[in-house]
Amino acid sequence: MNDESRQALIAxxxxxxxxxxxxxxxxxxxxxxxxxxxxxGVDLVYLRLSALLxxxxxxxxxxxxx
Amino acid sequence: xxxxxxxxxxxxxxxxxxxxxxxxxxxxxxxxxxxxAAIGDVTxxxxxxxxxxxxxxxxxxxxxxxxxxxLPARFGSVALDEGQLREALRPRLAAFREGLxxxxxxxxxxxxxxxxxxxxxxxxxxxxxxxxxxGSPGTRYLDARxxxxxxxxxxxxxxxxxxxxxxxxxxxxxxRHDRPPLIASVYHLVGRDSLEGYRTAVESAARAAxxxxxxxxxxxxxxxxPDELA
Numbered sequence: 001m002n003d004e005s006r007q008a009l010i011a012x013x014x015x016x017x018x019x020x021x022x023x024x025x026x027x028x029x030x031x032x033x034x035x036x037x038x039x040x041g042v043d044l045v046y047l048r049l050s051a052l053l054x055x056x057x058x059x060x061x062x063x064x065x066x
Numbered sequence: 067x068x069x070x071x072x073x074x075x076x077x078x079x080x081x082x083x084x085x086x087x088x089x090x091x092x093x094x095x096x097x098x099x100x101x102x103a104a105i106g107d108v109t110x111x112x113x114x115x116x117x118x119x120x121x122x123x124x125x126x127x128x129x130x131x132x133x134x135x136x137l138p139a140r141f142g143s144v145a146l147d148e149g150q151l152r153e154a155l156r157p158r159l160a161a162f163r164e165g166l167x168x169x170x171x172x173x174x175x176x177x178x179x180x181x182x183x184x185x186x187x188x189x190x191x192x193x194x195x196x197x198x199x200x201g202s203p204g205t206r207y208l209d210a211r212x213x214x215x216x217x218x219x220x221x222x223x224x225x226x227x228x229x230x231x232x233x234x235x236x237x238x239x240x241x242r243h244d245r246p247p248l249i250a251s252v253y254h255l256v257g258r259d260s261l262e263g264y265r266t267a268v269e270s271a272a273r274a275a276x277x278x279x280x281x282x283x284x285x286x287x288x289x290x291x292p293d294e295l296a
Contacts, residue, residue, distance in 0.1 A: 027290075
């Protein structure tokens, strides 16, 4: 996922999608998907998740939550 | 060798036909001793985009609706083939069995706690240092960051709500947040026959505690899967 598409995902995020991101990415059984999504030992799944959740917090703070 | 996408780990086969997977591919079950894995055959990991996330969740929900005990996989968990999948699952079978016992007959409900505007405090915990090279830095960083924030039960308004809900809760996972007004997320396992009572109890407990609580669910028990296999 490149920066542009990540920004698009965040920009389009509504509360439901943010909840979905948290649930689907934040936990759950993991096998080797992380390996396939890593480069040079950096786990991109977690880094992406961290970026998305930070964005989620900002959106909640900004008052879009119903 | 054909890559497989893991959707969930199950205690037994779901009732009825298996649903379609994320990309519409037929889902199928593979056995690892006494545990089943619901998988789809894929050519590459799914892209991280909103449509794929929704499709993954929808597929897991269809599975969960026909199952009494299921542990969802994290989005994008891909193994190179069935053999690699079994190798990845086998060391964690005991944890899966325990997890499946815990979630049996339950749904996950998620609570987001926010301070009311009048009570909001500029409280920002200091973040841990960035991760050192080697290992799984992303995982370690997030773990360290969570640990540095502490248990949200230390917040009186959160503790009051959780104590009031305790009789309806069969499992709980808590995370404190450092971005006010969002102060905590709490994930609960609730019996499928107790969901209505739980929702009512959340509303009254939040009013009594003077905190804003938004609940969502029922979800498949994403928060109650054993820790990652890495």
